[in-house]
Amino acid sequence: MAASPTPRPTPVSADNPALAALQGLDVPLPCAVAFSGGADSTALLAAAVQRWPGQVHAIHVHHGLQAAADEFERRCRATCEAWSVPLHVAQVDARHQPGESPEDAARKARYAALAEAALAHRLAAVLLAQHADDQVETMVLALSRGAGLPGLAAMAARIERHGVAFHRPLLQVRGDALREWLRGQAIAFADDPMNADPAYTRSRIRHEVLPALQRAFPQFRETFSRSARHAAQAQQLLGEIAAADLALVGAPPAVAALRSLSRARQANALRHWLRTAHGAAPSAAQLEELLDQVAACATRGHAIRIRVAAGRVELRDGALRYITDHASDVDANGRAG
Numbered sequence: 001m002a003a004s005p006t007p008r009p010t011p012v013s014a015d016n017p018a019l020a021a022l023q024g025l026d027v028p029l030p031c032a033v034a035f036s037g038g039a040d041s042t043a044l045l046a047a048a049v050q051r052w053p054g055q056v057h058a059i060h061v062h063h064g065l066q067a068a069a070d071e072f073e074r075r076c077r078a079t080c081e082a083w084s085v086p087l088h089v090a091q092v093d094a095r096h097q098p099g100e101s102p103e104d105a106a107r108k109a110r111y112a113a114l115a116e117a118a119l120a121h122r123l124a125a126v127l128l129a130q131h132a133d134d135q136v137e138t139m140v141l142a143l144s145r146g147a148g149l150p151g152l153a154a155m156a157a158r159i160e161r162h163g164v165a166f167h168r169p170l171l172q173v174r175g176d177a178l179r180e181w182l183r184g185q186a187i188a189f190a191d192d193p194m195n196a197d198p199a200y201t202r203s204r205i206r207h208e209v210l211p212a213l214q215r216a217f218p219q220f221r222e223t224f225s226r227s228a229r230h231a232a233q234a235q236q237l238l239g240e241i242a243a244a245d246l247a248l249v250g251a252p253p254a255v256a257a258l259r260s261l262s263r264a265r266q267a268n269a270l271r272h273w274l275r276t277a278h279g280a281a282p283s284a285a286q287l288e289e290l291l292d293q294v295a296a297c298a299t300r301g302h303a304i305r306i307r308v309a310a311g312r313v314e315l316r317d318g319a320l321r322y323i324t325d326h327a328s329d330v331d332a333n334g335r336a337g
């Protein structure tokens, strides 16, 4: 008779702050934890394994961005083996486009790879480990860049990408509480050298701004998170208004109809049209210029041609068109015009 396998240590602890956050969460099973090997996703994986025994997989994305990437993968393999968690490793090449930050390129590639692995292994949801401090960092970063409501709304508790549901159950949990619990349990995790590198704005926010906020406003995590929820609600309203206005003025928008709206509603509708139909985000200056041109467009012969993101907006046959170099003219329904 074959010897039964040696039982492996599984982290069982009622004190894991991530476990409390999973209690009310209703996710379809089996699910996956996006596992970087760092502190936060290690605590989340431990909690998920305890909450849904035998129903949790881990997905690790190997970025190849830093020399430490192999070390992260080794750490993930060791943890998953010890906890009997099936691990799927996805390799990505996150080279960034001109004008795109390496961090943004890595993030986009990561979500795509996580979704692909989840679909391939029939995992119905992916849990991410961003916590309350990450949420505040995201808001401060958005403020530092002059972002509008979508930036201030920061991260949503649930999003859908590439046909997969991503959940962020730890948005109300403090980062230091997770680390403290891991240390108390003597659970190893990898430390990302980029997190401590002052060359990264996010790292400066973490190490310089958050401690100052903690001293001045000890409740800042709760109040910031309330503001993020207000911003998200307001943004949803703006999206609904934009959709209603576009139903009226058409998509692509007819300039004469657009001019019947207030300037603020024109801006809202145009931003929404550019983002949802073309994935283009105009800068504040580009949008102002476009609005000036729409306001000045009272004569039949008036031409509009304004650079927006990687393409340009032009006036053709009374309607605004978004034109990129690789597509001569694509309207909101994806039809070539």
Ligand SMILES: Nc1ncnc2c1ncn2[C@@H]1O[C@H](COP(=O)(O)OP(=O)(O)OP(=O)(O)O)[C@@H](O)[C@H]1O
Binding pocket: 033, 034, 035, 036, 037, 038, 039, 040, 041, 042, 059, 060, 061, 062, 063, 110, 127, 128, 129, 130, 134, 192, 195
């Ligand atoms: N290489 C990766 N593979 C899989 N999931 C990842 C990876 N990097 C990040 N994630 C997931 O995305 C979340 C947010 O990523 P971010 O880079 O902000 O966090 P992090 O500092 O890597 O977090 P952690 O402490 O969990 O390592 C992580 O908590 C984790 O769930």
